[in-house]
């Protein structure tokens with residue numbers, strides 16, 4: 001049937017098979033009209049989206065290779081509403097897909113089989129800022145950057161700072177155990193979430209970890225730790241208790257300009273090897289530097305092989321000495337120049353450019369695939385050479401901007417989705433790069449999660465026994481496996497298979 005926008009669409013009208021656990025049928029699920037009506041009663045009609053054009057926004061996340069519409073999107077405002085919606089879905093055996101801002105880069109919020117998407121974006125209040133105990137209680141839909149904004153007047157901040165922080169939510173950060181440029185020194189989400197309130201897949205509400213009125217030590221298994229990074233498969237976080245840390249007294253932000261990525265990579269290893277842990281250690285190669293410069297006009301040298309951003313932070317006393325040592329290390333590795341940000345405004349400008357780097361890619365290509373792998377820092381030169389060779393082998397451009405200090409690479413594979421052969425090569429190039437990461441002793445993800453994108457890659461890193469142990473843990477939280485189905489485990493990809501839109505609810 002031809003849809004309004006001229007695409008071929010399939011109407012969801014009850015003719016499709018009902019969802020039935022165990023999963024992996026990959027057949028689209030119909031959310032009956034009666035359930036949609038009940039959802040409207042539970043959360044208010046204004047918080048339920050079920051028309052085709054409304055659902056389009058939710059057909060994918062920032063991994064745009066695969067698209068699938070949910071049957072309905074619900075936007076609850078309280079934990080009680082989330083629990084009521086989840087119970088209704090449990091009664092009707094419908095899949096549920098927890099969603100924050102949908103900035104995931106690996107298809108972690110793809111509605112692989114349709115179902116009920118529960119988006120937390122209207123649960124966006126900071127409930128308590130406990131300055132004395134340096135923590136904040138927030139609803140899961142609060143945007144990451146707003147926590148730091150609220151804490152800043154008190155000399156505190158929320159440390160995990162994904163580059164998407166003006167948009168992504170704390171609940172989504174919990175789902176993917178997010179990192180960011182400054183997590184090299186400060187640690188990732190799991191190091192800064194003390195506890196969270198969770199609606200389990202059967203609708204029961206529990207607290208995992210520290211409760212808002214509790215101390216930091218909690219006896220028993222660390223279920224909070226198990227939940228963080230579970231990609232929405234263990235339940236829905238509704239409130240999160242986060243740690244706030246004291247803002248550094250001073251910063252020193254340096255730009256090392258290098259002729260080659262190899263020299264910049266060696267500098268990264270040498271800085272850490274010298275016993276220093278900068279707040280951030282980020283790299284941009286030539287292609288991304290050129291795109292960033294064209295977009296934001298900071299003054300980055302567009303003929304350099306690589307630019308290294310080294311940010312030192314802490315007590316003002318001692319920063320100068322560390323900075324001198326960093327400059328020496330850069331020079332030893334043949335840096336062409338080392339610039340120091342002259343004031344806070346210039347520092348902010350550097351970070352604005354770095355954090356918006358993905359946005360500059362629009363100048364280079366209609367589509368890109370952001371890969372996310374990890375290698376031991378000392379292997380950075382080798383993986384960067386491999387990425388260059390992969391780019392040539394597949395005839396695709398691959399710029400790089402990444403958390404070099406963590407060995408966390410982000411090759412951006414440029415392609416044009418109108419050319420199926422290119423799409424295939426882009427996917428293959430991504431897999432080859434991740435395989436190489438594993439071969440070098442690294443991992444198939446640093447911070448973006450597995451989702452549908454890298455589900456098959458899990459088998460390259462983990463044994464069948466490892467995977468079965470993970471599945472067993474999942475079944476403890478969600479015996480029916482209805483919560484964010486078809487993610488993370490091999491075989492998930494089959495349900496979407498780079499198909500364009502498969503269904504649009506009337």
Ligand SMILES: Cc1cc2nc3c(=O)[nH]c(=O)nc-3n(C[C@H](O)[C@H](O)[C@H](O)COP(=O)(O)OP(=O)(O)OC[C@H]3O[C@@H](n4cnc5c(N)ncnc54)[C@H](O)[C@@H]3O)c2cc1C
Nearest residue numbers: 100101102103104108163169171172175179231232237447
């Ligand atoms: C330009 C750009 C830059 C990025 N930079 C970084 C970076 O530096 N570091 C980094 O780690 N990531 C980065 N990302 C990836 C992404 O922003 C993060 O993974 C982020 O944590 C996702 O948050 P979100 O609110 O968008 O969650 P979503 O994308 O909506 O969801 C992500 C996952 O969390 C689950 N989830 C969402 N809310 C909840 C909840 N309340 N309870 C349980 N599960 C939930 C979902 O089911 C899904 O599995 C970047 C993305 C973009 C587009």
